Amino acid sequence: MSTTMTPDALLGGPSLPQERRIVTELPGPKSAEILERKAAAVAAGVTASMPLVAVAAGGGVVVDADGNSFTDLGSGIAVTSVGNAHPAVARAIADQAAALTHTCFMISPYESYIAVAEALNRLTPGDHDKRSALFNSGAEAVENAVKIARKYTGKQAVVAFDHGYHGRTNLTMALTAKNRPYKSGFGPFAPEIYRAPASYPYRDGLTGADAAKRAIDLIEKQVGSENLAAVIIEPIQGEGGFIVPADGFLEAVTAWCRENDVVFIADEVQTGFARTGAMFASEHFGIVPDLITTAKGIAGGMPLAGVTGRAEIMDAAHAGGLGGTYGGNPVACAAALAAIDAYENDDLAARADRIGRLLTERLAAIQQADPRLGDIRGRGAMIAAEFVDPTTGEPDASLVAQLAAACAQQGVLVLTCGTYGNVIRFLPPLAIGDELLDDALDVIASELTKI
Known part of the structure; x- marks a missing residue:
């Protein structure tokens, strides 16, 4: 066998x-x-x-x-x-671990964190001025994207979508659609989270335009753009079943967000880094997110995550408002730089x-x-x-x-x-x-x- x-x-x-x-x-x-x-x-x-x-x-x-x-x-x-234990990633981890395992970037910065941020700013969709911040997990990246959007807009409400998955922390459980095994018995959840219907062509039979209209109508009636800080969605929904939205759905939702001063967050934790045949799945739909969250494939198996977005949005957070003890750990950053090199050069x-x-x-x-x-x-x-x-x-x-x-x-x-x-x-x-x-x-x- x-x-x-x-x-x-x-x-x-x-x-x-x-x-x-x-x-x-x-x-x-x-x-x-x-x-x-x-x-x-x-x-x-x-x-x-x-x-x-x-x-x-x-x-x-x-x-x-x-x-x-x-x-x-x-x-x-x-x-x-x-690939597990990719030789270049493994070497980068070993070399970095021998030199420096941790100082906390907020105390003693190191170049590899900056290099990862530069790579994310370069690789993510859009040619606008960008900034990045590094964290430990996809859920942590999503939490920080929501924080940043709320700070920038001065608004509180967030809309997520049916079939979406965004993590297991309290806020990200509220964003996640599926009850079991992720949410059952763990409430109460973070407030000001609302849910809209996603595009699921196999089951709803709607065009992208009609699915977007259905979602936007609900958002306008039940939330109101004047209260809405952000819309967050996986361009291809992961845990929900690898659901690819109908053509035009994401484009219409993104356009509505632009017109109404709502931050559009693409959760590319699972879809990012060449997984879908593009560096980021957003590219398949021709959309440019305001903020994009990354993790999973970023560092070849090491725990690392990022939030990347428009400079004016990312810079809205006050000094000390973003960070964390382990966020952008130097060993994880070294692994990420080696992995990103493999994605591009291979x-x-x-x-x-x-x-x-x-x-x-x-x-x-x-x-x-x-x-x-x-x-x-x-x-x-x-x-x-x-x-x-x-x-x-x-x-x-x-x-x-x-x-x-x-x-x-x-x-x-x-x-x-x-x-x-x-x-x-x-x-x-x-x-x-x-x-x-x-x-x-x-x-x-x-x-x-x-x-």
Whole structure:
């Protein structure tokens, strides 16, 4: 049960054999022992969905404590896009850790933080004057984007969208649409958060213009632009099911924000850094956000996040109003600079496009044979397969849960998502080889026929 790929086909990562290889029952005995320790030591709310304990990863594989090698179609939720332990990233981390691990940028600044900010200002959409600030996580970036928008506008209300996901902190839970597992029992949530309907072409059948009109009408009636500091949306919604809005939706919402002095925030935590075949997903829609939040793929696996935006908006916060003890840690910044170099110089956006074509072609063939695969959508190496009851069109979360579990037992790690829990999402590392990816899709097709 293995397929190999020659090492020279890799774009990065340690020289692990690029193969799917299962040599024990899952979880294997060593993994099972460690998972027992997890149950005794780690809070029950921190779950682990896969039957393994990872000890190494690189290219397109994750190796567990028992020597099983799994094809990775999740990238740690779009984090290790350049490939796990990418050699240049690993070297940058080691070199920086040997020289300086922390001073707190607000006390003793260092150049790497500034270099990351310069890169973000250069790479994000728009040629206007920009500023950036660095943080630790996507949720923290979103919180700070909201802070900045409120300070700049002097207004308080924020509109998020159905199916959106923005984090697990109190404010970002309020912005997030899905109740379980993210919000249930954790309220009360931050006030002055409102929700508008998003564009979901597979389910609402609306044009982008009509979906935007529906959302804007609700915002004007229930919130009012005079009270609204910001609108925040993922250009392609992630946890909600990789929902690509209909053409014209984001453009119309962005234009309305401009006309009404509302800050438009693009949450590109999951879609950023070549994942969708462009450096940022906003580029696919021709929109230029006022503020853009980034994290996940920014630093090759190190915790780092950013808010980048128009200079006049970013500079609205008073001195000392932005920051944090660990924000823009020098080791994370060194990793980010190496990862950004790989995205640009290895043309990983083009690689994401190729991965997307391979995924959609294979999934389309599966769909022809199995009408339970209701919709295939996404951009680049961010592709979703939504499963439904073929008679009623109702979401089939049970099938998706069974399929993900069955694939894991065969050595393929796939993630689920969607407001209704009925979506398989494909987020492979951009370092994965074609042969390994094709083999993983063979497994998915085979396991689907057994359910």
